[in-house]
Every structure is written in structure tokens, then in C-alpha cells.
Amino acid sequence: MASSVAKTLARIRGSVEAGAYYEAQQMYKTSYHRSKARKQLSDAIQILQEGAVTQLSYGQTTCGVELGMLLVETYTSTDTPADEASVARLLAIIHAFPPPSRAGGEAAAGSAAGQGSAAAVVDECARLVATAVKWALKCGAAAGARSMHSAFAAYLWKSLGAEGFGRALQHFVRSDDAQTFAEALHSCAQSGPAAEVDLWLLRALLQVLAAASSPSSRAAQLAHARAVSRAFCQLSGPLDTPTSHFAELLLLALEHAGQSPRAHAMFQLARERYSDEVLRRDESLGPMLERVEVGFFNVRRGNGALGGLLGDLFKSLTEAH
Missing domain, CATH: 1.25.40.10 (Tetratricopeptide repeat domain)
Known part of the structure; x- marks a missing residue:
């Protein structure tokens, strides 16, 4: 200057x-x-x-x-x-x-x-x-x-x-600061019923994933969702509920979306498996989940069966919980 x-x-x-x-x-x-x-x-x-x-x-x-x-x-x-x-x-x-x-x-x-x-x-x-x-x-x-x-x-x-x-x-859902996001999310969750802590996390993850507006942003949003989930669980302690299990299966399915044609079937089966005990807890979850499906798989609802490595993985996770 x-x-x-x-x-x-x-x-x-x-x-x-x-x-x-x-x-x-x-x-x-x-x-x-x-x-x-x-x-x-x-x-x-x-x-x-x-x-x-x-x-x-x-x-x-x-x-x-x-x-x-x-x-x-x-x-x-x-x-x-x-x-x-x-x-x-x-x-x-x-x-x-x-x-x-x-x-x-x-x-x-x-x-x-x-x-x-x-x-x-x-x-x-x-x-x-x-x-x-x-x-x-x-x-x-x-x-x-x-x-x-x-x-x-x-x-x-x-x-x-x-x-x-x-x-x-x-702004948090489009950011790269998973730690501050998780801290804010956990603080708000603590002010509500203890039984809804897992619901706070699932809603946030779906919002992060639904914010993927283009193919180039999917990987970044998915990585952000995984980082937020990890940071949140470090604050709350391990979550062992149907809602937390569904969140983990959702992330696993999306992480395999570009690697296996069976990933979409895994996504669909997770939604079906947890429809009653998780998705009915909040009416906003269904629409967000559909948006995530369209964004990551570029399809609406379809049929498919699980098999191979992903099928075994899903089976072991669901049987364990």
C-alpha cells in the first residue's frame, strides 16, 4: 500500500x-x-x-x-x-x-x-x-x-x-465447522427432553445431507454430516437407540452410493425397517429423507434387494440392535 x-x-x-x-x-x-x-x-x-x-x-x-x-x-x-x-x-x-x-x-x-x-x-x-x-x-x-x-x-x-x-x-449445515455445529446442537438438545437428544442429531444430519444441491457438493455434505455425527456423539456419549441406529445406517448407505449399486437398496431397507419407530417421531423427517434420496441417488422410490457385503453389513447392524 x-x-x-x-x-x-x-x-x-x-x-x-x-x-x-x-x-x-x-x-x-x-x-x-x-x-x-x-x-x-x-x-x-x-x-x-x-x-x-x-x-x-x-x-x-x-x-x-x-x-x-x-x-x-x-x-x-x-x-x-x-x-x-x-x-x-x-x-x-x-x-x-x-x-x-x-x-x-x-x-x-x-x-x-x-x-x-x-x-x-x-x-x-x-x-x-x-x-x-x-x-x-x-x-x-x-x-x-x-x-x-x-x-x-x-x-x-x-x-x-x-x-x-x-x-x-x-449456515451450520453448509459450513465446514462440524465441532461448533455439534456443540450448538448438543447445547440445544440438552434443553429439551433427554429422550429427544437422538432426534436432534438425526434432524440435523438430514438437513446437512439435504443441502447437497449439486453432484459436486454431495461428497462435502456427506463428509460434514459424518463429522457432525462424530463430534455430537463425543459430547453426548454413545447413542444406542433406534433413531441413532437409523442415522448410522443412512450414512453408511450414502457413503457407498458411488461404490455399489446395492447402496440404494440399503437406503430403502433402512427407511422401511425404521419407518414406524423413527420416521413417525417427526413429520419433517420423511420429506427430508426423500430429498436426500433424490439428491444422492437421483431416483424416486424403487425396489431393490440387499446382498453381498452391504447386505451382510446391514444384517449384522440390525440384528445387533
Whole structure:
């Protein structure tokens, strides 16, 4: 970065520290456009990143998100590749998101006004994450998109706790952070009936698997589901219930989907075997399971018989339980 740009950023930061947030925002944008006009793209990009992080660190969500959105727009218009460096800049902005309760000096959390303000803060942050993820995926950087989902899911969980888990879930299922996901999932499960802990895990696994939107994402979602299952069981202890057995058989069938033509039959038999005692526990399980079947096997319900290694494996597992 040119020394003149560094001095400019230091001066603008002084304005932010003095509480002149709007004036600082205009200065950031002016400096960005000047650098870009001079073909100094790296300086322009650095200005946007530092400006966004600085504004967010002072609770100025709208200002920070605006600069972050301009950064993604610049990436798009200049055909910037979604490499490690460009994704890292966006991750730095996401990691700087302020807790909803203090963003912009909003009303204290707990009051009606505070709750409304918290929702507005999260909405602003979500808008930037959605745009950044879309850009990364369009550039073919699935790993980068996952890392951004992970960062935002962790932010939502840390900021909102169990009340925000539903919103964090849509990012957790597309993330690469199985440990934090499992910890959040286990924490929520512990607040409910002990008999439903296994149901929390099965629902989450199906949501992860159902999020596989393309052939290229199936392997990643399946690996994520397996990692979440393993991490969850490390927290809860071994689960020995029909629901946990069904979850394990489901993962086994999907892990063999690309290796054996009998994998689909195994999937179907597991569904039939546990239809009454597992799938009827929650009406959302059936539709999610069908979506998983279509996504991984590219077929609707069909007939098939198990045999060979997979058949023996299924038989031994079901007889043991």
C-alpha cells in the first residue's frame, strides 16, 4: 500500500474514533474511488476491507456492511478470483461483525426496541454474507463459501445463543465447522427432553445431507454430516437407540452410493425397517429423507434387494440392535 493511502486510512480512523461515522464513511468511499481510478486496485480493495472492519469494530453495522458490499461488487466487476487472499478479506469483515446488542448504540437487549434492533443488525450482516457466498460459489470457490458460512454461523450462535439457533442452522449445515455445529446442537438438545437428544442429531444430519444441491457438493455434505455425527456423539456419549441406529445406517448407505449399486437398496431397507419407530417421531423427517434420496441417488422410490457385503453389513447392524 502506498504511504499516502496508509496516512489517509489513519486520518479516517481518527474520525471514526471521534464518532464522526458518516463523515468517515464518505472519506473511505472517496479514497476507494480515487485509488481505483488510478488503477491502484490493491489499494482500493485494502481501503474497503480496513474501512469495513473499522466501522464494524465501532458498532457501525450499516456503514461496515456497505463497504463490504462494495468490496464484493469490486471483486465481481474486476473479475478478482476467489482465492485465499480475497476470501480472507471477506472473512475478516465477517469476524468483525458486532454483537447485535451493542451495534450502533442500539437500545439495550431485552427491551422490545432492543430486540427489533438486534434483528435489524443480523439482517444487515446476513445480506453481506449471502452476497459474498454467492460470489464465491460463482467463482467455483466452494471451500471459501463454506468458510464464510462457518464464520457467520459461529457469530449467530455466539451472539444469539439458542434463540438464534434456527437462523444459525441454515449456515451450520453448509459450513465446514462440524465441532461448533455439534456443540450448538448438543447445547440445544440438552434443553429439551433427554429422550429427544437422538432426534436432534438425526434432524440435523438430514438437513446437512439435504443441502447437497449439486453432484459436486454431495461428497462435502456427506463428509460434514459424518463429522457432525462424530463430534455430537463425543459430547453426548454413545447413542444406542433406534433413531441413532437409523442415522448410522443412512450414512453408511450414502457413503457407498458411488461404490455399489446395492447402496440404494440399503437406503430403502433402512427407511422401511425404521419407518414406524423413527420416521413417525417427526413429520419433517420423511420429506427430508426423500430429498436426500433424490439428491444422492437421483431416483424416486424403487425396489431393490440387499446382498453381498452391504447386505451382510446391514444384517449384522440390525440384528445387533
